[in-house]
Structures are given as C-alpha cells and as structure tokens.
Amino acid sequence: SQQGEEDPQALSIQEGENATMNCSYKTSINNLQWYRQNSGRGLVHLILIRSNEREKHSGRLRVTLDTSKKSSSLLITASRAADTASYFCATGPSWGGGSYIPTFGRGTSLIVHP
C-alpha cells in the first residue's frame, strides 16, 4: 500500500504563479522527501525534511511538515515552464540494518504554461 498520497493529482498554472502540492501519510516517519520526475525520466531528489523540522527552503522551493496532521506541502514560487513535471513525496523510517525503504505516492502532475 502507498504511504504518501499527493494532492492534487494534477495542477495547471501560468508561469510566474506559485504552485502548492500536498502530501499526506499514515504512519510515523523519520523524514519525508520530495522528488521531481520529468516525463520519461528518472526521479531527481529535491529536498528532505526530518520529522523534527517544520519548514525547509531550497531556492524557489519551500517544504513544510506537520507531523500532528501527518502532512507536508511543497511550494514552488514564481514557477517556470521548466518546472513542468510530476512531483512525488516519499516517506519512510529506516529499516533495521540501515537500509532505507521509502514509500512513494502517486504524484502530482504540474503543468506550467508559458
């Protein structure tokens, strides 16, 4: 079963607007990560937020985490056409033995119109 679920499934905006997507999860986590996937490509790691952090920034990205609501949001400010991609959240504890087995949601498909 999928731990993280992104919302909305699809988002269409104009260049320059902000894009916000959300991720909800079910069980306790050590961290939550956001990845980006361009069509037909592999995933690229964007940002990791740990369970003891509430907000994190990286360039035009802002991620928040609310462990009481078991949810996270990814905000992309001043979006560009090049931001068009699918965005996935991944959650998980670390398994015993040090191996990380994340659980991915179905993703939010973002289209930014020039």
Added chain:
Amino acid sequence: DGGITQSPKYLFRKEGQNVTLSCEQNLNHDAMYWYRQDPGQGLRLIYYSQIVNDFQKGDIAEGYSVSREKKESFPLTVTSAQKNPTAFYLCASTGQANTDTQYFGPGTRLTVL
C-alpha cells in the same frame, strides 16, 4: 561523472521471453533498488539489495528475479511468469547507512509485443 546508468532505454519483448534490464552505479553505494512505474501511478518496489550477494523481495516481486554479484551492478530479469510486464522500470541506489536520499537511473521502458 558519477551516477546510475540503465540500459537499454527502450526494450521490446515477445510474450514468453525472459529479458534482463541492466543497472550499474559508480557511486560506491551499498543499497540498490528496482521499482516499477505504471502510467499515473507511483513507484512500486520490486526488489532491493542492501549488500553484495544479498537481496530481498519488495511488494511486487512475483515474476521478477535479481542478482547482486558486484556492488556496482543489480540486474533485473523480467521472466515469462510476469503477466503484465509492460511498464517503466527504475533503478535507484542509496549511499551510506541512514543516508536516505535515493539516486535514480534514467529508466527502461519495457513493452511486450
């Protein structure tokens, strides 16, 4: 350049044939993973390996097999027992223990004719 490579990018297979997808990494990572992605879906874990000569089944291992004879390589075989193999396959790796970021290859799109 360090990274993960997957080959081929596109693969076509006739029903009843086994096919092997390649995944190689030069990141010196210990853990490697295989995921399957269907249209509009998230990633589903097929197999993972924490160390050479050891691997574990993921959520959808039936019809697939793997080997981990070298740290750098984690090939995936899609067998004829896999009933619906047409999908996008992604390989990933993770570095040291408790380093949770996954690095992904570019993927292989498998189509069964």
